[in-house]
Amino acid sequence: MEAQQIISRFCPKSSLAPSIPMVKQPFSLNFPHLHSLSSYPFLQSQNLGAPTGALHAISVVDKEVYSSSWRIWCSKSSSSTAEPEEDRKLRAQVTVRRKKLAVFVSGGGSNFRSIHEASKRGSLHGDVTVLVTNKRECGGAQYARNNGIPVILFPIAKDEPEGLSPSDLVDTLRKFEVDFVLLAGYLKLIPVELIRAYERSIFNIHPSLLPAFGGKGYYGMKVHKAVIASGARFSGPTIHFVDEHYDTGRILAQRVVPVLANDTAEELAARVLNEEHQLYVEVVEALCEERVVWREDGVPLIQSKENPNEFR
Numbered sequence: 001m002e003a004q005q006i007i008s009r010f011c012p013k014s015s016l017a018p019s020i021p022m023v024k025q026p027f028s029l030n031f032p033h034l035h036s037l038s039s040y041p042f043l044q045s046q047n048l049g050a051p052t053g054a055l056h057a058i059s060v061v062d063k064e065v066y067s068s069s070w071r072i073w074c075s076k077s078s079s080s081t082a083e084p085e086e087d088r089k090l091r092a093q094v095t096v097r098r099k100k101l102a103v104f105v106s107g108g109g110s111n112f113r114s115i116h117e118a119s120k121r122g123s124l125h126g127d128v129t130v131l132v133t134n135k136r137e138c139g140g141a142q143y144a145r146n147n148g149i150p151v152i153l154f155p156i157a158k159d160e161p162e163g164l165s166p167s168d169l170v171d172t173l174r175k176f177e178v179d180f181v182l183l184a185g186y187l188k189l190i191p192v193e194l195i196r197a198y199e200r201s202i203f204n205i206h207p208s209l210l211p212a213f214g215g216k217g218y219y220g221m222k223v224h225k226a227v228i229a230s231g232a233r234f235s236g237p238t239i240h241f242v243d244e245h246y247d248t249g250r251i252l253a254q255r256v257v258p259v260l261a262n263d264t265a266e267e268l269a270a271r272v273l274n275e276e277h278q279l280y281v282e283v284v285e286a287l288c289e290e291r292v293v294w295r296e297d298g299v300p301l302i303q304s305k306e307n308p309n310e311f312r
Helices: 002-010 085-090 110-121 139-146 166-175 192-197 221-230 265-288
Strands: 023-027 063-067 099-105 126-133 151-153 180-183 202-206 238-241 251-254 292-294 300-302
Touching: 099 110, 099 139, 099 265, 110 126, 110 139, 110 265, 126 139, 126 166, 126 265, 139 151, 166 192, 180 265, 202 265, 221 265, 238 265, 251 265, 251 300
Parallel strands: 099 126, 099 180, 126 151, 180 202
Antiparallel strands: 023 063, 202 238, 238 251, 292 300
């Protein structure tokens, strides 16, 4: 088995320590290739354990190895003598590769910034490798350029003639080896070509408790005004999988925010946005650690990091 060969290569005289509890988990051993970005003039940047049964983990590459807490530990057998220096260095750990993220924005990109900052401080096992926008001068695009993240324009429009077609967008994201697509205030409908290419790998955050106050035309302050006008006592952000329609994909996570008696739309929006920043980072952490599983009836769940048998 490929995984056994890898382990034996790193620790040829070792065996997995029986005292460490082992579980089967999806495990990705990918070594990304470098691609030249010089041939893409449209890049606008200055510097270019899982439960058994009916639950199935999202995994970019399905290779099973025995692991514990995302590591393979190599230990010398009791009959061995001195441990070679090379073995000591390689014994430390083998971890899953960091996931590559594409973020889509149309405005200031505050959720994009939260995700990028979490990546920089090491709280999530992934990196934002490309930003996609329909507005080249929006705040999110400016932040990306300032942080050396390539910016792609999509879609083609009269005011953005350098935008990509849907098929070119898919090809470009594949060249960046993107694992997950994260919509963070992107106001355009995602093309079917991208949805099919990244099945169960595109996510959106919406500022209400879907399925309420969702769909075409419900975005930004319009959502919060509608919530207050309805008399709803609670609101909050929803993160959901993206399908071919606005806000109809399977719900992955929600956070409840109270609607106060004298709330204005701006006050409610500020409280919901604060929860968005925290919730989106937590969900992306789970995605990068492959802790999203699917129930038999098609409902996605997030495994607890501390206890894989608990879900949120």
